[in-house]
Amino acid sequence: MRTEDLDYQLDPELLATRPVEPRDAARLLVLERTPGPLEHHQVHALPELVQQGDALVLNETRVVPARVHLHRPSTGGGFEALVLPSHDPEHIGCYVKGAKRLHAGDRLEVRDDAEHAVGILEVLGREGEEVRLRLVEGESLGALLEAAGQVPLPPYILGARRDRGESDALELDRRDRAWYRTVYQAAGGQMSVAAPTAGLHFTQSLLDRLVAEGVELVRLQLEVGPGTFKPVTTTRLEDHPMHRERFVVEAEARRRLQSVRTGGGRIIAVGTTSCRALESLPEVLSGETIATETDLLIAPGHRFRHVDGLMTNFHLPRSTLLALVAALVGLDRLMDVYTQAIAHRYRFYSYGDAMLIR
Known part of the structure; x- marks a missing residue:
């Protein structure tokens, strides 16, 4: 497909530079996969918008202060x-301005907010594009990032904050450390340099209410x-070099997904990252733990094998994430839905509102 078909115009005022509080007060635009009217809710209404026996699949990856x-x-x-992201304690990859x-051989100090050196990289x-260091x-x-790293917010949020004069960077970074993470992220395991942003809308209270209503919460x-920040610059989407990402789906999670499918429930991915992982699984859901990588590009024409629905934020134009939602x-x-969302003044991108496709 032509990349230009994924383009649209957004009023810059609709780019959210901070989340609403509480998290589940964000607006939620609801649509069926088949044509029908749109519904306007808030995320805290989610237990009434899904059904007993459905599964919500959560990406519990951990965001690290990687900037x-x-x-x-x-x-x-x-x-x-x-x-x-790296699983090699000796060697580090970076994108460096x-x-x-x-x-080779240059030594670089890593400094904290007080300009104290906390480590040296060679x-x-x-x-x-990647610089290799040790x-x-x-x-x-890990200790170096915790001492001196900042939240790896998308560049468009940082740019919008500068344009709007939201200039207290240190105070905002402290608040971003709480905002730019899900309440259910794992203490260890995978390390991400971007949040699975659909998950940012969940509170612990909302998760508890979903479980009480008989909704399965399955984690991967x-x-x-x-690569999630990388714009598509090719004329045709199919020519875009898709980034590879590691994922893990435990055997117990696969068993629970198969049980939901057998029981007639729907599998609803929370976020495009969960969707990519699910669609990268084998045809048979149940099986052993899978720990591998995916470079799957989901675009119109994709046949969904496992995902029945999706909760997701509003995405950048000309992006692979927008193509994924279009495939559904x-x-x-x-x-047309995006045109209506803009007309209703929904907030866009990582800290913005969400939509539920069911």
């Missing part, structure tokens, strides 16, 4: 970096990488 500032001690030059000024080289001073990568982990309801219908 760091690096300094070259010899010259004082600074760099902003995004640390990529100004990476062309870096060379540049090993570059692999495409930790030469400091306890661990998909490690959200920086049809491109023309989705663009």
Whole structure:
């Protein structure tokens, strides 16, 4: 399909730079997969909008404070970096602004908000857009990020905050540490550099109410990488180099999903990340734990094998996430829904409102 078919115009005022509070007070636009009228609710009404026996599939990945500032001690030059998910304690991959000024053997300090050095990284080289480094001073990568890292908010939120004069970056980062994470994220396991944003709307009270109504909450982990921010620049969507992301679905989760399917319930993915993981599973749902990677591009024409419904935020134009949602309801219908959402002043993107497709 043509990438330009995924384009639309958004009033910049509708780009949300912070979430509503409480989380489940966000607005929820509800539509059926088959044509019909739209309904306007709030997320806290979700238990009345799904059915007993349905499953909501949650991505419990953990967002790490992966945005760091690096300094070259010899010259004082600074760099902003995004640390990529890594399971190698020795070597670290980063996207670095100004990476062309870096060379193998350079040593870079990682500094906290008070400008104290908390670790030193050595540049090993570059692999495409990625700069490879190793930790030469400091306890661990995790400790370094906790001490000096900032929340890896999408660039469009940071840009909108600057444009609107929301300039208290340190105070906002402290608040983002609570805002930009789900209440159900795992303590360990997968590390993500972006949140599964549909999940940001859930409170513990809402989760408890869903369980009380007989809704299954099934958890998996998909490690959200920086590719989620990458715009589609190719003329045809199919030519876009799709990013790979690790995911894990435990055997017990697969068994519960099969039980829901056998019992006639619907499998509703909470977020596009959960959807990608589910659609990357084998045809038979039940089975052993799966820990692998996916580069699945879901676009119009995709035959959904496991996902019956989707709760998701409103996505950027010309994005693979928008294409995924279009695959579920049809491109023309989705663009009409987005036109109506804009007319009703829904808030867009990571900190914005949500839609439920059922």
